[in-house]
Amino acid sequence: MKIAVDGMGGDFAPDSVIQGCVDAVKEFNIDVIITGPEDLILQKLSLYDYPKNKIKVVDANEVISPNEEPVKALKKKKDSSLVKALNLVKSGEADAVLSAGSTGALMAGATLLIGRIKGIKRVALAPIMPGKKSPFMIVDAGANVDCKPLYLLQFALMGKIYFENILKTVNPSIGLVNIGAEEEKGNELAKETHKLLKKTDFNFIGNVEPRDVPSGETNVVVCDGFVGNTILKTYEGVASTIFGMLKEEIMSSFKNKLGGLLLKSVFNKFKKDFDYTEYGGSAFLGAQGIVIKAHGSSNAKAIKNAIKQALVCYDNKVIDKIKSEIEKLDIDNNENL
Amino acid sequence: MKIAVDGMGGDFAPDSVIQGCVDAVKEFNIDVIITGPEDLILQKLSLYDYPKNKIKVVDANEVISPNEEPVKALKKKKDSSLVKALNLVKSGEADAVLSAGSTGALMAGATLLIGRIKGIKRVALAPIMPGKKSPFMIVDAGANVDCKPLYLLQFALMGKIYFENILKTVNPSIGLVNIGAEEEKGNELAKETHKLLKKTDFNFIGNVEPRDVPSGETNVVVCDGFVGNTILKTYEGVASTIFGMLKEEIMSSFKNKLGGLLLKSVFNKFKKDFDYTEYGGSAFLGAQGIVIKAHGSSNAKAIKNAIKQALVCYDNKVIDKIKSEIEKLDIDNNENL
Secondary structure, eight states, X not given: OEEEEETTOSTTTTHHHXXXXXXXXXXXXXXXXXXXXXXHHHHHHTTSOSOGGGEEEEEOOBOOOXXXXXXXXXXXXXXXXXXXXXXXXXXTSOSEEEXXXXXXXXXXXXXXXXXXXXXXXXXXXXXXXXXXSSOEEEEOSSSOSSOOHHHHHHHHHHHHHHHHHHSOOSSOEEEEEOSSSSTTOSOHHHHHHHHHHHHSSSEEEEEEOGGGGGGTOSSEEEOOHHHHHHHHHHHHHHHHHHHHHHHHHHTTSHHHHHHHHHTHHHHHHXXXXXXXXXXXXXXXXXXXXXXXXXXXXXXXXXXXXXXXXXXXXXXXXHHHHHHHHHHHOOOOOOTTO | OEEEEETTOSTTTTHHHHHHHHHHHHHHOOEEEEEEOHHHHHHHHTTSOSOGGGEEEEEOOBOOOTTSOHHXXXXXXXXXXXXXXXXXXXXXXXXXXXXXXXXXXXXXXXXIIIOBOTTOOOOEEEOEEOOSSSOEEEEOSSSOSSOOHHHHHHHHHHHHHHHHHHSOOSSOEEEEEOSSSSTTOSXXXXXXXXXXXXXXSSEEEEEEOGGGGGXXXXXEEEOOHHHHHHHHHHHHHHXXXXXXXXXXXXXXXXXXXXXXXXXXXXXXXXXXXXXXXXXXXXEXXXXXXXXXXXXXXXXXXXXXXXXXXXXXXXXXXXXXXXXXXXXXXXXXXXXXX
16 A cells, blocks of 8 residues: 655644654555655654655645635645645555545545545545444544435445444444434434435444444444534543543542542543544545544554554455445435435 | 422322422422322322422323323323423413423423414523533523524523523623534534624624533533534433443452542542433423423432422513513514524
8 A cells, every 4th residue: 555644734743743654664564655845854754764665755845734724725735745645646646645634624635636436425524433332433523514315325335334344343333313212303314314224235223312322332323514523522522521520529639639549540541542532543435545534633653553544444445345335325316315 | 489390200200209399399488280190199298298288289190201202192191290281381370380201292392382482483492511610501402403593593592591590690601503613614504593693792602612512611502402412412421431431440450449439429429410411400491481391310309409490480580581582682583594
């Protein structure tokens, strides 16, 4: 696999990105193209010992910040590390692209520069989250705020293929986020999507209430991007609120401090699991190439793991499988769906 | 105030309901009408010492369960404790109604039996939740799954009046749930509602991301019922997942057990705060009477507190204030909004 990595994306770029790439090259024997200011990247790379022919640098002298309007930024900053990395996939020079930078710009680039798989209506963001029983996935977690039933059906299909291949789960369970367990519950989108999912041969287990999402009992949780992002962000918010309040209580008395000290390793483990929210990177599913978003605060290890995720997608031909399954999906592609 | 209480609603009905009513009558000097099987209720009441003229019983021999389809149940079970209680408000014999039973049936009854305030488009569920900084309110938390911008504007107005009067907060801050802080973010509903809220003289602080909802920094959080219910249920789910996992970890070693023992009071406090999710009852705002839903697992104290909440609404003329403010709301009542 050849992966294009946005050298300037993320809070700790380019250092942690470069170190993550070096570690990945050594561990997975892949090819990496890092985009960014050539002199800077080469100088940082010179500090490491690695097979020199496995990492190339493509010069890029602009940076897209997460605050910029995605589509405008893509059009304006053609010399940015992100646009250069996306174009490497577009031209076929790379199989995958990874960025820890702007989620919106990466998402827009997946659609506008790389392009959607034929038949796919929308590219969806699919993070893998830590659940109580096992990890689970939300599709879409924020890329599409206004959806039609057909989009959600396709999210389910893409999520199923991705989960099967990445988490090695045969026939993963698929649930539709809804505010009641009964089929007739929910808004128009949920009711219509339910009907479509029932017609498939997926392991569709029906509606999943948001209360039950964090358990991880359902592998692939399907919803529109507004609801998915709401779940993701409430998840983060509640976890950080609870840990923040716990910390305050623990510091409030000697007895509590002692208890906190004894449980320090437990709290640290939890903080890590729930702070990061996502396992490795989040995939944008539906593009004609592997597109992985790493967390903005990724360290070298997180970058390496996100590259590994791209590699698993590559080795398991996830894009080809989506291409072939979407053709088979026996649904009239009516725009009204 | 005279309050009609559904004697048969809730997991611990009629016992905890009756005890809660007795305690409320003694503490707040109000009048209560309990609906339910007359013989049973009177027999249970005879166990208590209280001013006999303050509690009346209205005979009702059916019960609506939370699993029944709300509208059908209301129409079919005219002799149910819930329908009888709702009708007491409709006829003017009671000022308020309280039930710990079916949320859906109480909601449907608020609209179909009691009726909406003139000008109000939809009745909304408004629970008060424990936040890190202070309690906050979600409107709508699940009553209306498909909304228009005007509904959300009205939810904001009702939420503002309710929060001001119940939590004694001058000019409470109002936020619109959205998946980005910027005005142009979000789905069509959020974008259009943002424009409407900006035109009001409310203390509108703009978009609130779901991640920031649990902090309680924003007093009144406005959204459609699908999103609101998703926040509410994710909140519950994440909290119970974290506490469940913590418990497992604590039981896994002697050191952890000791730490857990020292922090027992902290955990118990948290479990209580986050398990119940709501402070007292949740109001249905927009009906022509005070409608309070108590938690299904309410004990006597929770029932008493929910009655107190109704009393605060009554003493502060919340319904009259909503009636008068909704007339003043300077928005063209265009159905397309």
